[in-house]
Amino acid sequence: MNTKEKNSLNIPLIISDGCCVHFGSSPALESVNFSINRGKKVAVVGPNGGGKSTLFNALAGLIPLTEGSLTIEGSTPEEAKGKVSYVPQKDLINWNFPLSVKQVVEMGITTKKLSSLRNRKQVNDKIKKALQDVGLEEKINNNIKSLSGGQLQRVLIARALAQDSEILLLDEAFSAVDIGAQEDIMQLINSINLDGKTILIATHDVNNLEEKFDEVLCLNTHCCAYGDPSEVLTPEVIKEMYGSHSELFNNKSHFKTEGNNSND
């Protein structure tokens, strides 16, 4: 039994009960209900403006709920801040800074306590371990400007690993990287997941979700469906998420149609 199997004993880790987030009078999330067990690998899908990033921001304790509750091991996201690592969308990061890979990964260990960074050896060991896990240990002193899009994503994942938290949130992890790099990132996510981490990934790529993820959370402001991708991704759910554009997905035949789960 690997760490994932040990952890995945149907213990709810994240519970959303009627979670609502409003920005002024416009709703970003409306009465969202789901319960994610420990050790799961969950795809969060939906259209632009469907609430994927809002949900991640709420889970990371960045924005307050308007109504309902969202708990991580029974604590509010604000109280559970150390338990969540967040890899934001790449365009939210200021890439102007000429930083080394090591400096970026070290941010995962930076805390508000100024004395926490005194043990240099311990810090360096954590950075090296995190970079080994993402396969970038030889790039430790490289400038981040010299890395490809896929490598940058792996550096940010290494930063999240250095934080050593239970839950990993990845917002648009596959955007602006080529297919090969997407495959590498997915393999990396699988190995992190096998170590027992619970992973939520917001993605626009709805191809073969059942092969890549344990569960899928379908959002279009409200929760359209949540569960095993091969069971919940029905044409009705796709239509609920993408409206008139759902035809595009149906044509790809990646989703379960009534009585048919083929990929042909």
Next chain:
Amino acid sequence: MIELILDPLKYDFMIRSLVTAFASGAMLSILGPFAINRNMGFMADAIAHATLPIIAVGVFLGFSISELGVPAAILIAIFLGLIIKNTNIGEDTAIGIIFSSFFALGFVLISLLEVTINLEDLLFGQILAVSTSDVYIVISLLLIVLLVVIVYFKQLLFYSFDPIGAEVKGLNTTFLNYLFLILLSIAIVGSLQTVGVILVLSMLIIPAAAAKLVTDTFVTSIKVSIFFGVISSITGLYLSYFLNLPSGPSMSLVATGIFVLSFIFNKVSKKGSLATVTIS
């Protein structure tokens, strides 16, 4: 050569000016790399211009510009931070409104209160007029900026690079935002006598921009920025002494000269490295 360097040192006012030039040059260029990488040039310019009403009232009440440094800096930083956070008209627009309206208010107050300030000195600096107490104040401000940046370096860097990641990690990003604004305001207000309201921006961003062109890492860019900033201010002051030029613009032009050289170096070294890659 040594005689030329030592010649101005026979005057007390030149020694005071050189120390002040060193402190201002260093103080601004410590923060410059943070400011240029965060695209805060316009914000820094607004801070410099927003000081005018405070200077007008302060001088009317009998304080010097240096003595006003810390309280003015804190007031401006908090005010700017609050306005930007609580208006949804866009950061640039909010800064633009504060920039122009405070500058206008400053001139109106100078006229209304009949404050005896030489406007040219205020706009372009008059370092030769610094008093001994001004020198002590500017050195203290440099030490404050240096100490705070060293202590909070990793947190400020994290917040500047990825504010969302920093907040998720539990860093107090509101505190870090205001801390940097206050440091920037301290450095700007503390350097007003050296380079003036208009040219203070040049000493903040030009040494940092030049350093970015010739370095690869952020920490090295700060060290080189300090070196360029100090060289610019000291050389500018010497030029103003020997050629009878205004001191603030001389410093600014030396910094520009260093930037042009760095730009050429950057282009030449890139061509060189490209040639090496092609050959290999």
